[in-house]
Amino acid sequence: MKKIGLFITLCILIGSCQLKEEVANSSLASYAELKSLFADPPSEYRSVPLWDWNEQITEEGIDFQMKEFKKAGMGGVFVHPRPGLLTEYLSDEWFHLFDYAVQKGKEIGMKVWIYDENSYPTGFAGGHVPAEMPDSYKHGTGLKMEIQRRLNVVFSDTIAVVLKKTNDGFTDITSIVQQENGKTGTYYVFRKTYPARSLWYGGFSYVDLIYKGVTEKFLDITMIKGYERNKADYGKTLPGSFSDEPNLEAAMAWGSMMRWTPDLWDEFQQRWGYDLRVNLPSLVEETGNWKKVRHDYYETLLELFVDRWAKPYSKYCEKNGLKWTGHYWEHGWPTPTHGFDESALYIWHQQPGVDMLGNRLDTAGLGGQFGNDRAIRELRSAANQAGRTRTLSETYGGGGWEMNFETQK
Known part of the structure; x- marks a missing residue:
């Protein structure tokens, strides 16, 4: 048997369901029906692995891997670019092979999802966004x-x-x-x-997702000029797109004390009627009306994140019959430095999700994942309020070698 080098990540993505959700275009009407489907669920309710493409991808490798996934009971795959990839990301060859995987999924009854970035975090399109739009990163963040x-x-x-x-x-x-x-x-x-340049970002740095036009450029490169080649399969064999850890935190990592974008002063003034600049010390020290200033500051950043990132992506997926899924970075509480208010972002996803990788219960810190009921309840609450029936969890990828069925449960 030919050895295939495609590494299959341990991160398993599980779609959570409710009693009255749709299954194969019908509704569960009773516990008896739920019980019968639980024993042999349709593909929409099976685990979906992040399928790492991290070498030279071939049609033969796709055939073998997908058949193995099917035999293992998987309901589909997320085609996930990772370091080691030799097939050029977003090239004609890339999209040919992705289409081949979609057609194979159609043949054997598996879903093939888009994973929308070359690794993560979502937004830079493997370096194409900063290359084509230098203003997406050069101004500092x-x-x-x-x-x-x-x-x-x-x-x-x-x-x-x-x-x-x-x-x-x-x-x-x-x-x-x-x-x-x-x-x-x-x-x-x-x-x-200024975030440091890195080979991880194609020789550039991460982009500013609240800078006007960045999301539209990302969608144009990745979706409109890219995956729309498979538009006929949108909402069918190709259910949707996964975004991994889009965030506004990157600037904080380089000695920053606060997030910034070029039109922050104007946006803040329009919303709150006073000048943020003369109140900047209140973001670091307990001086002046610091509680109000901090609230207004983070609320402004959140609204920009929703308006300039979440809404355009959500509208694209809604228009094209796709489910937008994935998760933000991180689910720590009460820190506001990653996404400011994840519930406000969840509602724009057709299938919002969380990241439950780590086999450690720490509800007070960023390491709290397995068993973190707060993060799950937060997700489910937002989904309920937005009328989203399905949610998702990226799970087990950081569980460690000692992970067993008990810790998984």
């Missing part, structure tokens, strides 16, 4: 605060705001910083921060 007792600032594009502390609060002196240089006092200097 964070701010770092520095306090100076004697002002010494060489003004450049990296300086976002300079404040001087007064008896009444803070004064914005950004436009006259050269006149203030050398003077003593208490000065707050806010510099832009």
